[in-house]
Amino acid sequence: MSATIVRFWGTRGVIPCAATAREVREKIANALVIAREAAIESREDALRFIDSELDFASNATYGGATSCVEIESGDDAFFICDMGSGLQNFGREAQRLVRRGRRGKFNIFLSHLHWDHIMGLPSFLPALDDGCAIVIHAGHADAEEALRRQQEETYCSTPFDAFAATIDFVTMEPGREIEVDGLRVTAMLQDHPGGSFGYRFVDPASRRIVYSTDSEHRIDDMEREDAFTFFFRDADLVICDTMYSLAASNSAKEDRGHSSNLVAIDLCRQAGARRLAMFHHDPLHGDEEIQRMHEDSLRYEKLTRGDAALEVLCAYDGLEIAL
Amino acid sequence: MEVTCSLSADAAIVAPVGRVDEASWEEFGAHLARGIEEASNHSRDTLIVDLSQIEYMSSRGLRALTMAKQEGLAAGVSVRLAAPNDIMREILAISRYDKLFAVDDVPPASGAAD
Numbered sequence: 001m002s003a004t005i006v007r008f009w010g011t012r013g014v015i016p017c018a019a020t021a022r023e024v025r026e027k028i029a030n031a032l033v034i035a036r037e038a039a040i041e042s043r044e045d046a047l048r049f050i051d052s053e054l055d056f057a058s059n060a061t062y063g064g065a066t067s068c069v070e071i072e073s074g075d076d077a078f079f080i081c082d083m084g085s086g087l088q089n090f091g092r093e094a095q096r097l098v099r100r101g102r103r104g105k106f107n108i109f110l111s112h113l114h115w116d117h118i119m120g121l122p123s124f125l126p127a128l129d130d131g132c133a134i135v136i137h138a139g140h141a142d143a144e145e146a147l148r149r150q151q152e153e154t155y156c157s158t159p160f161d162a163f164a165a166t167i168d169f170v171t172m173e174p175g176r177e178i179e180v181d182g183l184r185v186t187a188m189l190q191d192h193p194g195g196s197f198g199y200r201f202v203d204p205a206s207r208r209i210v211y212s213t214d215s216e217h218r219i220d221d222m223e224r225e226d227a228f229t230f231f232f233r234d235a236d237l238v239i240c241d242t243m244y245s246l247a248a249s250n251s252a253k254e255d256r257g258h259s260s261n262l263v264a265i266d267l268c269r270q271a272g273a274r275r276l277a278m279f280h281h282d283p284l285h286g287d288e289e290i291q292r293m294h295e296d297s298l299r300y301e302k303l304t305r306g307d308a309a310l311e312v313l314c315a316y317d318g319l320e321i322a323l
Numbered sequence: 324m325e326v327t328c329s330l331s332a333d334a335a336i337v338a339p340v341g342r343v344d345e346a347s348w349e350e351f352g353a354h355l356a357r358g359i360e361e362a363s364n365h366s367r368d369t370l371i372v373d374l375s376q377i378e379y380m381s382s383r384g385l386r387a388l389t390m391a392k393q394e395g396l397a398a399g400v401s402v403r404l405a406a407p408n409d410i411m412r413e414i415l416a417i418s419r420y421d422k423l424f425a426v427d428d429v430p431p432a433s434g435a436a437d
Contacts, residue, residue, distance in 0.1 A: 219389050219390055222348075246385055246418040247423040250386060262382040262385070266382045266383065
Protein backbone atom coordinates (compact mmCIF):
# COMPACT_ATOMS: atom_id res chain seq x y z
CA MET A 1 0.00 0.00 0.00
CA SER A 2 1.38 3.41 -0.94
CA ALA A 3 2.44 5.94 1.68
CA THR A 4 0.14 8.62 2.98
CA ILE A 5 1.74 12.00 2.40
CA VAL A 6 1.01 15.10 4.44
CA ARG A 7 1.81 18.40 2.72
CA PHE A 8 1.87 21.72 4.50
CA TRP A 9 0.68 24.56 2.25
CA GLY A 10 0.22 27.08 5.06
CA THR A 11 1.56 26.89 8.60
CA ARG A 12 1.08 30.41 9.99
CA GLY A 13 -1.63 31.56 12.36
CA VAL A 14 -3.79 34.66 12.49
CA ILE A 15 -2.68 36.51 9.35
CA PRO A 16 -0.40 35.83 6.39
CA CYS A 17 3.06 37.31 6.55
CA ALA A 18 6.11 37.30 4.33
CA ALA A 19 9.83 37.84 4.74
CA THR A 20 10.84 41.37 3.79
CA ALA A 21 13.55 42.25 1.29
CA ARG A 22 15.75 43.27 4.19
CA GLU A 23 15.33 39.90 5.91
CA VAL A 24 16.22 38.02 2.72
CA ARG A 25 19.32 40.22 2.26
CA GLU A 26 20.35 39.44 5.84
CA LYS A 27 20.08 35.70 5.18
CA ILE A 28 22.17 36.01 2.00
CA ALA A 29 24.79 38.19 3.68
CA ASN A 30 25.13 35.78 6.61
CA ALA A 31 25.39 32.80 4.26
CA LEU A 32 28.09 34.49 2.18
CA VAL A 33 30.13 35.25 5.28
CA ILE A 34 29.92 31.63 6.43
CA ALA A 35 30.74 30.43 2.89
CA ARG A 36 33.80 32.61 2.35
CA GLU A 37 36.29 29.77 2.78
CA ALA A 38 34.13 26.98 1.37
CA ALA A 39 35.11 25.45 -1.97
CA ILE A 40 31.90 25.96 -3.89
CA GLU A 41 32.41 25.25 -7.58
CA SER A 42 28.98 24.11 -8.68
CA ARG A 43 25.30 24.34 -7.86
CA GLU A 44 25.55 20.88 -6.28
CA ASP A 45 28.39 22.12 -4.05
CA ALA A 46 26.25 25.10 -3.08
CA LEU A 47 23.25 22.93 -2.20
CA ARG A 48 25.49 20.60 -0.17
CA PHE A 49 26.92 23.59 1.67
CA ILE A 50 23.44 24.95 2.39
CA ASP A 51 22.30 21.62 3.81
CA SER A 52 25.40 20.94 5.89
CA GLU A 53 26.54 24.37 7.08
CA LEU A 54 23.46 26.55 7.40
CA ASP A 55 20.61 26.04 9.83
CA PHE A 56 17.00 26.22 8.64
CA ALA A 57 16.42 29.84 9.62
CA SER A 58 19.54 30.81 7.66
CA ASN A 59 18.90 28.79 4.51
CA ALA A 60 15.11 28.92 4.19
CA THR A 61 11.95 30.29 5.76
CA TYR A 62 9.04 28.77 7.63
CA GLY A 63 6.75 30.69 5.30
CA GLY A 64 3.82 32.95 5.91
CA ALA A 65 0.70 31.35 4.41
CA THR A 66 -2.08 30.59 6.89
CA SER A 67 -3.41 27.13 7.78
CA CYS A 68 -3.80 24.67 4.94
CA VAL A 69 -2.67 21.03 5.10
CA GLU A 70 -3.18 18.36 2.45
CA ILE A 71 -3.43 14.66 3.21
CA GLU A 72 -2.77 12.52 0.14
CA SER A 73 -4.26 9.14 0.88
CA GLY A 74 -7.09 6.73 0.21
CA ASP A 75 -8.42 6.93 -3.31
CA ASP A 76 -7.63 9.77 -5.68
CA ALA A 77 -9.79 12.41 -3.99
CA PHE A 78 -8.02 15.35 -2.35
CA PHE A 79 -8.18 15.89 1.42
CA ILE A 80 -7.49 19.34 2.86
CA CYS A 81 -7.54 20.66 6.39
CA ASP A 82 -8.52 24.34 6.47
CA MET A 83 -8.70 26.93 3.72
CA GLY A 84 -6.18 29.50 4.92
CA SER A 85 -4.15 31.50 2.41
CA GLY A 86 -2.08 28.36 1.71
CA LEU A 87 -5.10 27.05 -0.19
CA GLN A 88 -4.20 29.32 -3.11
CA ASN A 89 -0.96 27.50 -3.93
CA PHE A 90 -2.54 24.13 -3.20
CA GLY A 91 -5.35 24.96 -5.62
CA ARG A 92 -2.91 25.91 -8.36
CA GLU A 93 -1.09 22.58 -8.02
CA ALA A 94 -4.33 20.60 -7.70
CA GLN A 95 -5.75 22.23 -10.82
CA ARG A 96 -2.63 21.18 -12.73
CA LEU A 97 -3.14 17.59 -11.56
CA VAL A 98 -6.86 17.67 -12.42
CA ARG A 99 -6.02 18.82 -15.95
CA ARG A 100 -3.73 15.80 -16.21
CA GLY A 101 -6.53 13.45 -15.27
CA ARG A 102 -6.77 13.30 -11.48
CA ARG A 103 -10.30 13.32 -10.11
CA GLY A 104 -11.39 16.81 -9.08
CA LYS A 105 -13.00 15.83 -5.81
CA PHE A 106 -11.99 17.96 -2.83
CA ASN A 107 -12.84 16.93 0.73
CA ILE A 108 -12.19 19.93 2.96
CA PHE A 109 -12.25 19.83 6.76
CA LEU A 110 -12.60 23.19 8.49
CA SER A 111 -11.32 23.65 12.02
CA HIS A 112 -13.43 26.79 12.36
CA LEU A 113 -14.53 29.88 10.50
CA HIS A 114 -12.03 32.48 11.63
CA TRP A 115 -10.62 34.48 8.78
CA ASP A 116 -7.17 32.93 8.68
CA HIS A 117 -8.76 29.49 8.11
CA ILE A 118 -11.14 30.43 5.28
CA MET A 119 -9.45 33.30 3.43
CA GLY A 120 -8.06 31.00 0.72
CA LEU A 121 -11.45 30.11 -0.78
CA PRO A 122 -11.81 33.21 -3.00
CA SER A 123 -8.48 32.31 -4.69
CA PHE A 124 -9.10 28.56 -4.96
CA LEU A 125 -8.88 27.75 -8.68
CA PRO A 126 -10.76 24.41 -8.57
CA ALA A 127 -13.82 26.32 -7.28
CA LEU A 128 -14.00 27.97 -10.69
CA ASP A 129 -13.93 24.63 -12.56
CA ASP A 130 -17.33 23.12 -13.33
CA GLY A 131 -15.71 19.69 -13.46
CA CYS A 132 -14.75 19.84 -9.78
CA ALA A 133 -16.74 18.85 -6.71
CA ILE A 134 -15.98 20.36 -3.30
CA VAL A 135 -17.38 18.96 -0.06
CA ILE A 136 -16.75 21.16 2.96
CA HIS A 137 -16.92 19.33 6.29
CA ALA A 138 -17.24 21.52 9.38
CA GLY A 139 -18.30 21.22 12.97
CA HIS A 140 -19.99 24.59 12.67
CA ALA A 141 -23.48 24.33 11.24
CA ASP A 142 -23.24 27.88 9.89
CA ALA A 143 -20.17 27.22 7.73
CA GLU A 144 -22.02 27.78 4.46
CA GLU A 145 -23.45 31.07 5.68
CA ALA A 146 -20.02 32.29 6.78
CA LEU A 147 -18.37 31.33 3.48
CA ARG A 148 -21.15 32.94 1.47
CA ARG A 149 -20.74 36.09 3.53
CA GLN A 150 -17.01 36.12 2.80
CA GLN A 151 -17.82 36.25 -0.93
CA GLU A 152 -20.16 39.25 -0.61
CA GLU A 153 -19.03 42.17 -2.72
CA THR A 154 -18.14 44.20 0.36
CA TYR A 155 -15.23 41.79 0.86
CA CYS A 156 -14.70 40.06 -2.46
CA SER A 157 -15.21 40.45 -6.21
CA THR A 158 -16.48 36.89 -6.83
CA PRO A 159 -19.89 36.01 -5.38
CA PHE A 160 -20.28 32.54 -3.93
CA ASP A 161 -22.81 31.54 -6.59
CA ALA A 162 -20.29 32.35 -9.31
CA PHE A 163 -18.23 29.32 -8.29
CA ALA A 164 -18.63 26.79 -11.09
CA ALA A 165 -17.73 23.74 -9.02
CA THR A 166 -20.44 21.98 -7.08
CA ILE A 167 -20.02 22.87 -3.39
CA ASP A 168 -21.72 20.83 -0.69
CA PHE A 169 -21.57 21.08 3.07
CA VAL A 170 -21.47 18.36 5.71
CA THR A 171 -21.87 19.20 9.39
CA MET A 172 -19.68 16.89 11.47
CA GLU A 173 -20.94 15.55 14.77
CA PRO A 174 -18.10 15.42 17.34
CA GLY A 175 -17.13 11.88 18.28
CA ARG A 176 -19.03 10.24 15.41
CA GLU A 177 -16.70 8.64 12.87
CA ILE A 178 -17.59 8.95 9.20
CA GLU A 179 -15.92 7.50 6.11
CA VAL A 180 -14.98 9.85 3.31
CA ASP A 181 -13.43 8.47 0.12
CA GLY A 182 -11.43 5.84 1.97
CA LEU A 183 -10.48 7.83 5.08
CA ARG A 184 -12.23 7.41 8.42
CA VAL A 185 -12.65 10.80 10.10
CA THR A 186 -13.71 11.85 13.59
CA ALA A 187 -14.15 15.43 14.82
CA MET A 188 -13.54 16.76 18.32
CA LEU A 189 -14.74 20.04 19.78
CA GLN A 190 -11.88 22.25 20.99
CA ASP A 191 -11.56 25.29 23.23
CA HIS A 192 -11.31 28.38 21.05
CA PRO A 193 -13.36 31.59 20.84
CA GLY A 194 -16.44 30.54 18.87
CA GLY A 195 -15.36 26.89 19.11
CA SER A 196 -13.05 24.93 16.84
CA PHE A 197 -12.80 21.29 15.79
CA GLY A 198 -9.88 18.90 15.59
CA TYR A 199 -9.94 15.98 13.16
CA ARG A 200 -8.57 12.47 13.48
CA PHE A 201 -8.01 10.67 10.17
CA VAL A 202 -7.37 6.95 9.79
CA ASP A 203 -6.28 5.72 6.36
CA PRO A 204 -6.92 2.23 4.91
CA ALA A 205 -3.55 1.06 6.26
CA SER A 206 -4.57 2.27 9.76
CA ARG A 207 -2.15 5.19 9.70
CA ARG A 208 -3.47 7.87 12.04
CA ILE A 209 -3.16 11.61 11.53
CA VAL A 210 -4.56 14.21 13.93
CA TYR A 211 -5.10 17.83 12.95
CA SER A 212 -5.59 19.93 16.07
CA THR A 213 -5.13 23.65 15.63
CA ASP A 214 -6.58 26.68 17.38
CA SER A 215 -7.08 24.74 20.58
CA GLU A 216 -6.42 26.06 24.08
CA HIS A 217 -5.55 23.69 26.92
CA ARG A 218 -6.40 25.40 30.18
CA ILE A 219 -4.48 25.02 33.40
CA ASP A 220 -7.55 24.12 35.42
CA ASP A 221 -9.15 21.55 33.11
CA MET A 222 -7.01 18.43 33.08
CA GLU A 223 -10.01 16.14 32.49
CA ARG A 224 -10.44 17.78 29.11
CA GLU A 225 -6.76 17.18 28.50
CA ASP A 226 -7.29 13.47 29.08
CA ALA A 227 -9.91 13.55 26.32
CA PHE A 228 -7.27 14.98 23.98
CA THR A 229 -4.83 12.26 24.98
CA PHE A 230 -7.48 9.79 23.81
CA PHE A 231 -8.10 11.71 20.59
CA PHE A 232 -4.33 11.74 19.83
CA ARG A 233 -3.86 8.05 20.81
CA ASP A 234 -1.23 6.12 18.86
CA ALA A 235 -1.13 8.76 16.14
CA ASP A 236 1.57 8.51 13.48
CA LEU A 237 1.43 12.29 13.19
CA VAL A 238 -0.17 14.99 15.32
CA ILE A 239 -0.33 18.44 13.75
CA CYS A 240 -0.76 20.66 16.77
CA ASP A 241 -1.19 24.32 17.57
CA THR A 242 2.08 25.41 19.23
CA MET A 243 1.74 29.14 18.79
CA TYR A 244 2.92 30.25 22.20
CA SER A 245 5.36 29.39 24.96
CA LEU A 246 3.77 27.72 27.97
CA ALA A 247 4.22 30.87 30.05
CA ALA A 248 2.59 33.08 27.41
CA SER A 249 -0.35 30.68 26.93
CA ASN A 250 -1.01 30.79 30.68
CA SER A 251 -0.65 34.52 31.15
CA ALA A 252 -0.67 37.32 28.56
CA LYS A 253 -2.14 35.11 25.82
CA GLU A 254 -4.66 33.26 27.96
CA ASP A 255 -8.16 33.06 26.41
CA ARG A 256 -6.80 33.58 22.88
CA GLY A 257 -7.61 29.94 22.12
CA HIS A 258 -4.12 28.64 21.40
CA SER A 259 -1.71 26.13 22.84
CA SER A 260 1.99 25.79 23.58
CA ASN A 261 4.85 23.60 22.44
CA LEU A 262 5.24 21.98 25.87
CA VAL A 263 1.61 20.98 26.24
CA ALA A 264 1.64 19.57 22.70
CA ILE A 265 4.69 17.44 23.53
CA ASP A 266 3.20 16.16 26.79
CA LEU A 267 -0.15 15.34 25.15
CA CYS A 268 1.56 13.48 22.32
CA ARG A 269 3.75 11.56 24.73
CA GLN A 270 0.82 10.52 26.93
CA ALA A 271 -1.09 9.53 23.81
CA GLY A 272 1.73 7.34 22.52
CA ALA A 273 2.00 9.42 19.33
CA ARG A 274 5.10 8.92 17.16
CA ARG A 275 5.50 12.35 15.64
CA LEU A 276 4.47 15.92 16.39
CA ALA A 277 4.41 18.72 13.83
CA MET A 278 4.52 22.15 15.46
CA PHE A 279 1.96 24.30 13.67
CA HIS A 280 0.12 27.65 13.53
CA HIS A 281 3.20 29.77 14.06
CA ASP A 282 2.86 33.25 15.51
CA PRO A 283 3.00 35.84 12.68
CA LEU A 284 4.96 38.10 15.02
CA HIS A 285 7.76 35.53 15.14
CA GLY A 286 10.60 35.62 12.60
CA ASP A 287 12.35 32.50 11.34
CA GLU A 288 14.98 32.60 14.09
CA GLU A 289 12.35 32.78 16.83
CA ILE A 290 10.41 29.85 15.38
CA GLN A 291 13.63 27.87 15.04
CA ARG A 292 14.53 28.68 18.66
CA MET A 293 11.12 27.44 19.78
CA HIS A 294 11.71 24.24 17.80
CA GLU A 295 15.14 23.77 19.40
CA ASP A 296 13.62 24.38 22.83
CA SER A 297 10.94 21.80 22.07
CA LEU A 298 13.51 19.20 21.01
CA ARG A 299 15.39 19.81 24.23
CA TYR A 300 12.25 19.56 26.39
CA GLU A 301 11.30 16.31 24.67
CA LYS A 302 14.74 14.93 25.46
CA LEU A 303 14.76 16.16 29.07
CA THR A 304 11.37 14.65 29.82
CA ARG A 305 11.58 11.54 27.61
CA GLY A 306 10.39 8.25 29.04
CA ASP A 307 10.66 4.93 27.23
CA ALA A 308 9.88 6.08 23.70
CA ALA A 309 11.16 9.11 21.83
CA LEU A 310 8.71 11.52 20.23
CA GLU A 311 9.87 13.00 16.92
CA VAL A 312 9.25 16.75 17.04
CA LEU A 313 9.12 18.50 13.66
CA CYS A 314 8.49 22.16 13.00
CA ALA A 315 6.10 22.53 10.06
CA TYR A 316 6.92 25.00 7.31
CA ASP A 317 5.20 25.94 4.07
CA GLY A 318 6.29 23.24 1.61
CA LEU A 319 7.09 20.50 4.12
CA GLU A 320 6.07 17.00 3.05
CA ILE A 321 5.91 14.07 5.47
CA ALA A 322 5.53 10.54 4.16
CA LEU A 323 3.90 8.15 6.63
CA MET B 324 7.46 12.53 44.61
CA GLU B 325 8.03 13.57 48.21
CA VAL B 326 7.34 17.06 49.48
CA THR B 327 8.66 18.86 52.54
CA CYS B 328 6.72 21.89 53.82
CA SER B 329 8.12 24.35 56.35
CA LEU B 330 7.98 27.91 57.60
CA SER B 331 10.91 30.29 57.80
CA ALA B 332 10.92 33.73 59.38
CA ASP B 333 9.84 35.27 56.08
CA ALA B 334 8.12 32.65 54.02
CA ALA B 335 6.38 29.31 53.69
CA ILE B 336 8.59 26.84 51.86
CA VAL B 337 7.56 23.89 49.70
CA ALA B 338 10.37 21.58 48.66
CA PRO B 339 9.38 18.73 46.32
CA VAL B 340 11.74 15.85 45.59
CA GLY B 341 11.57 13.73 42.42
CA ARG B 342 9.45 13.97 39.28
CA VAL B 343 6.49 16.27 38.92
CA ASP B 344 4.60 14.75 36.03
CA GLU B 345 1.21 13.42 34.95
CA ALA B 346 1.18 11.09 37.95
CA SER B 347 2.16 13.59 40.63
CA TRP B 348 1.07 17.08 39.53
CA GLU B 349 -2.15 16.97 41.56
CA GLU B 350 -0.28 16.15 44.75
CA PHE B 351 2.24 18.88 43.93
CA GLY B 352 -0.59 21.38 43.34
CA ALA B 353 -2.23 20.43 46.63
CA HIS B 354 1.04 21.09 48.49
CA LEU B 355 1.37 24.46 46.80
CA ALA B 356 -2.20 25.37 47.80
CA ARG B 357 -1.47 24.29 51.36
CA GLY B 358 1.74 26.31 51.34
CA ILE B 359 -0.17 29.44 50.34
CA GLU B 360 -2.68 28.79 53.10
CA GLU B 361 0.13 28.29 55.63
CA ALA B 362 1.84 31.50 54.53
CA SER B 363 -1.40 33.42 54.81
CA ASN B 364 -2.32 31.90 58.19
CA HIS B 365 1.11 32.68 59.62
CA SER B 366 1.41 36.22 58.26
CA ARG B 367 4.04 35.39 55.65
CA ASP B 368 3.63 37.16 52.32
CA THR B 369 5.77 34.74 50.32
CA LEU B 370 5.70 31.11 49.27
CA ILE B 371 9.06 29.78 48.11
CA VAL B 372 9.18 26.65 45.98
CA ASP B 373 12.58 24.99 46.36
CA LEU B 374 13.39 23.38 43.00
CA SER B 375 16.79 21.96 43.89
CA GLN B 376 15.63 18.35 44.24
CA ILE B 377 13.31 18.12 41.25
CA GLU B 378 14.18 15.42 38.71
CA TYR B 379 11.97 16.99 36.11
CA MET B 380 8.71 18.89 35.84
CA SER B 381 6.24 18.44 32.98
CA SER B 382 3.81 21.06 31.70
CA ARG B 383 1.22 19.89 34.22
CA GLY B 384 3.58 20.66 37.10
CA LEU B 385 4.43 24.02 35.58
CA ARG B 386 0.76 24.83 35.23
CA ALA B 387 0.24 23.92 38.89
CA LEU B 388 2.77 26.66 39.61
CA THR B 389 0.67 29.11 37.57
CA MET B 390 -2.43 28.16 39.52
CA ALA B 391 -0.54 28.66 42.77
CA LYS B 392 0.58 32.07 41.56
CA GLN B 393 -3.05 33.00 40.86
CA GLU B 394 -4.22 31.63 44.22
CA GLY B 395 -1.38 33.45 45.94
CA LEU B 396 -2.34 36.70 44.28
CA ALA B 397 -5.86 36.39 45.72
CA ALA B 398 -4.45 35.59 49.19
CA GLY B 399 -1.78 38.29 49.19
CA VAL B 400 1.05 35.74 48.95
CA SER B 401 3.65 36.00 46.20
CA VAL B 402 5.16 32.81 44.84
CA ARG B 403 8.91 32.67 44.20
CA LEU B 404 11.00 29.83 42.79
CA ALA B 405 14.36 29.05 44.31
CA ALA B 406 17.56 27.12 43.65
CA PRO B 407 16.61 25.44 40.36
CA ASN B 408 19.03 22.65 39.48
CA ASP B 409 20.42 22.48 35.94
CA ILE B 410 17.45 20.56 34.52
CA MET B 411 14.89 22.82 36.16
CA ARG B 412 16.79 25.92 35.08
CA GLU B 413 16.57 24.67 31.51
CA ILE B 414 12.87 23.79 31.77
CA LEU B 415 12.11 27.22 33.22
CA ALA B 416 13.92 28.84 30.30
CA ILE B 417 12.26 26.62 27.65
CA SER B 418 8.79 27.26 29.07
CA ARG B 419 9.64 30.97 29.61
CA TYR B 420 8.55 30.49 33.22
CA ASP B 421 11.70 32.33 34.20
CA LYS B 422 9.86 35.39 32.83
CA LEU B 423 6.66 34.59 34.71
CA PHE B 424 8.20 33.96 38.16
CA ALA B 425 10.88 35.52 40.30
CA VAL B 426 13.67 32.93 40.46
CA ASP B 427 16.25 33.03 43.25
CA ASP B 428 19.56 31.27 42.69
CA VAL B 429 20.06 30.37 46.31
CA PRO B 430 17.98 27.92 48.37
CA PRO B 431 15.52 29.47 50.83
CA ALA B 432 16.67 30.00 54.40
CA SER B 433 15.59 26.81 56.11
CA GLY B 434 12.64 26.69 58.45
CA ALA B 435 11.37 24.05 60.83
CA ALA B 436 9.52 21.28 58.99
CA ASP B 437 5.87 21.05 59.95
